Amino acid sequence: MRGEVVNVSTALTLSGVSRRYGAIAAATSLDLTVAPGEMLTVIGPSGCGKSTMLRMIAGLERPDSGTITIAGDVVADRRNFQEPERRRVGLVFQDHALFPNLTVAKNVAFGLNRLSLPERRKRVAEVLELVRLDHLAARYPHELSGGEQQRVAVARALAPRPAVVLLDEPFSSLDETLRGRVRADIVAVLKETGTTSLLVTHDQTEALSVGDRVVVMHDGVIEQADTPEKVFEQPATRFVASFMGDADFLPANVHNALLTCEIGVVSTVPGWANCDVDVDVVLRPHEVALAPDPGASARVVSLEYRGAFVLHYVRLASGRTLRSWQPHHVRYAPGTAVTVTVASGTSPTLLVDDRAVTEPPIGIAGHALQAPEPFPIPTSR
């Protein structure tokens, strides 16, 4: 937890939330705090527990242990369990889940049955205008395009002014061309209304580009919950590094603040003076530079043309493979001998036992007297 955040009221808190299905731990001790108005993207491989987390927040699933708080109300803990209809949580699904027997306006009004009729009409018009679909109020869902259906689904979820909106892979049923536009529309609406939201996705680019913060899950555990930049540039674990973008790992050594691995000196590590530690260094393809050199021992093995750039696979003397992005006009034929270096200015992530370290591990280190380096990695647990 981030201890220094002084009790600003939070929109959603999970603490120690766990759920098992028989022998399978779908969620293990999840801790998460979401500030009002924040948009979080949740990502992980299938079966990582992201849907379980969503279902527990919505009240469709009861946690085995832990506490869930929504807008200050405890909705689930050891004693209490609030049913979904009393939680003020909005849900948006991949298949839109509009009521096929109701018009657009009636779909949107479904959650407003406690309002008086004029109020209800006003609110329906409001949210439909928000998603720019006021002209389709009388249509039935099957008369709308996929993108329009999804906008209605968002309008319907927003209508009762929920404390938090959960979107479960809302764009994955839309085709590629439509997707970007619908996503931009919907994200704009959520931001405009200051809605707290959790958006589950399996698309890394989507997770990084849309979220104020990105929650990466794996095997029922939150591996990292942080800004997109930090998740990408300072992954907290080996899994996050390899899941969020391409990453290669090389065994390396830090000796007297100097990070060295097979390809030579990578960088200096401030604060790691007086120590001699074995680590793994995380190298992303854009950080790896190549230069043809007939005398070098590394060889280009294969190329993948990716449009804007060409991904080069390079085999090092040890047999390990590194990947390197080269501008699209640069192609080193397979077999070319190259020297491999790390682009200047890179300060790569170091891993010990699959976790990122920012200071010399206790016990191995000599003295770590200086203040920690400028990028403390907040771990979410």
Add this chain to the structure above:
Amino acid sequence: MSESAVLVDAAVAGQRRSRLTGNGRPLWSAAVLLAAALVAMPVIAVVVDGLGSLNSGSIPQDIGSMVLVTVLLLVGVGAGTLLIGGGLAWLVTAYDFPLRKTLSWALVLPLAMPAYILGFVFLSTFDVGGPVQAGLRAVLGPGAWLPDVRTLAGAVVVLSLTLYPYVYLLARSALVEQSATTYDAARTLGAGRARTLWRVVLPLARPSLAAALALVMMETLTDFATVQYFNVQTVSVGVYLVWKGTFDFNAATQLSVLVLLFAVAVLGGERLLRGRSRFHQKPGRGEGLQPRKLTGWTRWVASLACLGVLGLGFILPVVQLIGWAAGEALASSEPLVDPRFAEYLVNSVTVALLVAVVCAGLALVTGHAQRLGGGPVVATAAQVTTFGYAVPGAVIGIGVLIAFARVDGWLESAGVPGGTGLLVTGSVAGILVAYVVRFLAPAYQAVDASFAKISPALTSSALSLGATPRRLLARVHLPLARRGVAVALALVAIDAVKELPIVLLLRPFGFTTVSVWVYELARENFWEKAALPALGIIAVAVIPVYFLFRRSAGLQAGAVTHAR
């Protein structure tokens, strides 16, 4: 009969996925448990009472012959339906001949012919006084030996002719759908048509055939009206005669335990035959078995074989009934419709509507509660509600009687004056309860099929939008499952109008339905008078056959129908 829905469901099953949404709601879950308890009640009552009275010593003497006759009847009808149903399914699938398309669906029609109606038409034609024997005697002389039709063999013929469509339908769907891709694969691997049939198609169809046979035997076991025309004394007949003749509770209960054992044996046999193969192959794409065109006289033989079965099982009896009804209308000076007909019709319709509403309602509640979660207990209970179709009518009847007697006893001991006499005066209630137990399965399956098409996300959305379970039911689940509910209402109402054994067993003195009336008139050989109500029952019974046919045709097309 109620199994029509079960049959269709067998084809739809396997597409099941987890569709629970939530953690269960105590009240709704309790309603499902209650429905399950209701269905389980007669069986439990019979077992408990039967075991309790084992040493009371009043075991009927002719029990041995009853068991033997039952076994012979089951085996005979099983073999008969397998031969007729399986043979016809193979014929219309593997060969092309005149009228094949029409015949391939018309062969399902005998499903609409209750055995107790075909039975008396059959007897009127072939029995001693009937036109066939009269004609033969005229030719052969009055002393000539002629076979007695009021025998086990006669019962086997009649039951086989009405029950073969079960085998026909399942065998045909196995031949057409299940093995299409496998058939193609076998043919490309070099197996000939005949070899593919024996090595691939039949083994694949075996589970379907086993299921169909089990259905046929259950229907046979439930019947104790038709077989009585033929003086065949099965254990189910035994229950009926003992109860109606002597009101000997103990003996009737012990016999129903025996009927129950037969049912268990049939289901066990099905499991055994099915082996470890889990059927419901995905209907794959493929050409599958292509009908080979018959030429020359063989094609007419094929057409005649189908027409013959259809004629005996449906067309000729219907024509005969129409003839009688018309003759009756022209000849008699009495009013065309017996005044009692109206009363009996009202009885039938009232009972049918009540039972249909209760069954469809329970089915809807069960589907709804399952959607709301509740875990394995509720899921199991929902399955239990469908077991009633596998319990023979005699067991349900006696079980309900026992349970009512118990309730009566409790009320009496609780100080309710005179006990209430539920056992006697409440027997119409008994009929209702017994019908619900028996017909909840088709209702549930129809409603459940509709629920399967409702996305779980829809349920979740409605809940998150603040809908209480009751509002969720009224605004979302009911409107979206309305088609299934309508099918359930229709199927149950029709089954209830047709149903005979349970009402025979449980009806209070003076309470008659149309089916009972037909049966009684037929027993007294007033065939002409029975014709009109019998035609009415057949007309009503054709409706679910139509449903069944449309739904299975839809399945074959594999069309993804839009939800709206």
